[in-house]
Amino acid sequence: MTNNFWKILRKPIIGLAPMDGITDWPTRQIQISVAKPDVIFTEFIGAEFMINKPEKLKRKISFSENERPIVAQIVGYMPDAFATTVKKIIEAGFDGIDLNLGCPARSIMHRGAGAALIGNFHDTAEIIGNILRSIDENKSRGKIPFSVKTRINKDRDMTAKWFEFLTEFPLDAIIIHGRKPHQGLTGDVDWKELEFVSEIIRSKNILCIGNGGITSLEHGRDMCEKHNLDGVLIGQAALGNPWIFRETKPEVAEILHIIKKHAELAWEFYGQRGFPSVIKHFKWYCKNFSGSKKLRAALLKTKTLQEVMSILSMFDCGANVCESLECTEN
Numbered sequence: 001m002t003n004n005f006w007k008i009l010r011k012p013i014i015g016l017a018p019m020d021g022i023t024d025w026p027t028r029q030i031q032i033s034v035a036k037p038d039v040i041f042t043e044f045i046g047a048e049f050m051i052n053k054p055e056k057l058k059r060k061i062s063f064s065e066n067e068r069p070i071v072a073q074i075v076g077y078m079p080d081a082f083a084t085t086v087k088k089i090i091e092a093g094f095d096g097i098d099l100n101l102g103c104p105a106r107s108i109m110h111r112g113a114g115a116a117l118i119g120n121f122h123d124t125a126e127i128i129g130n131i132l133r134s135i136d137e138n139k140s141r142g143k144i145p146f147s148v149k150t151r152i153n154k155d156r157d158m159t160a161k162w163f164e165f166l167t168e169f170p171l172d173a174i175i176i177h178g179r180k181p182h183q184g185l186t187g188d189v190d191w192k193e194l195e196f197v198s199e200i201i202r203s204k205n206i207l208c209i210g211n212g213g214i215t216s217l218e219h220g221r222d223m224c225e226k227h228n229l230d231g232v233l234i235g236q237a238a239l240g241n242p243w244i245f246r247e248t249k250p251e252v253a254e255i256l257h258i259i260k261k262h263a264e265l266a267w268e269f270y271g272q273r274g275f276p277s278v279i280k281h282f283k284w285y286c287k288n289f290s291g292s293k294k295l296r297a298a299l300l301k302t303k304t305l306q307e308v309m310s311i312l313s314m315f316d317c318g319a320n321v322c323e324s325l326e327c328t329e330n
């Protein structure tokens, strides 16, 4: 029996993309309660947290059994920091490790991490080498699968060189965002380039997972079939829309129930201090139903679980939540 979940997932694999500030434990629990993706990723975890912020690392690597298969994603720039973080991730019991080689955020790139590593063969080889060594040294429960998530490069030639380089390593999967680093998170996804890359990757028996702009399960399956991909990850289309991983749309009552549950989970996980991190989800949930604009305006002002509960109960019984919170939006 293999412990490599990538090898036993049914294709096409449709997973939830890693999203910093989004795919934390409360959001992943919400996602699973609505519809379970084939694979789930954590937000990126700084390899250097182990040295600088051990408390933050502890929170980032907590997960529940119902999330399996769950992959911990690492991002970083200090090759030596990876070994200890990988060890911690393996000890925590994750099903896979993924290396972020694609984040274009300035705060990440200016340190030489994420997308700054695309085309930097020397540093990438050192980081991957350290991760593989650490995986090998910590395989008492079987070798943890290892993937990388990256992007297509500036032109065809550079893209080919990048993926020929990556596929020299014993990777289990490569996830490719079909936008170039300068595009960030918007703009056209180059599916033709993903198809080109998939040939290089699959010829080495590595799984090839595409990513970018997927808007439904059907769209994901279609892209896999058309472009020779083993799967796709869904990112932004899942924001405030965990229902994307099932075929049926929610009734308003279910949306309200999910808002309540998400607030409760965030309160349980973060307490009052970290609770505001859930507020952005309310903005995404409150869309396209009668009264959603007013509810959104009221929820965006909340600071505690109790305030959220009281607004939801007023909404349930049809009260004017705006008046009660003195908001100006209609």
Ligand SMILES: Cc1cc2nc3c(=O)[nH]c(=O)nc-3n(C[C@H](O)[C@H](O)[C@H](O)COP(=O)(O)O)c2cc1C
Pocket (backbone or CB within 6 Å): 017, 018, 019, 020, 021, 022, 042, 043, 044, 073, 100, 102, 103, 149, 177, 185, 211, 212, 213, 214, 233, 234, 235, 236, 237
């Ligand atoms: C808010 C946000 C945070 C993200 N954080 C990460 C991250 O931690 N690691 C990562 O590899 N990609 C991250 N991404 C990129 C997504 O995983 C995905 O590659 C990108 O959104 C493209 O997919 P989409 O078009 O389906 O959104 C993030 C995206 C968003 C919107």
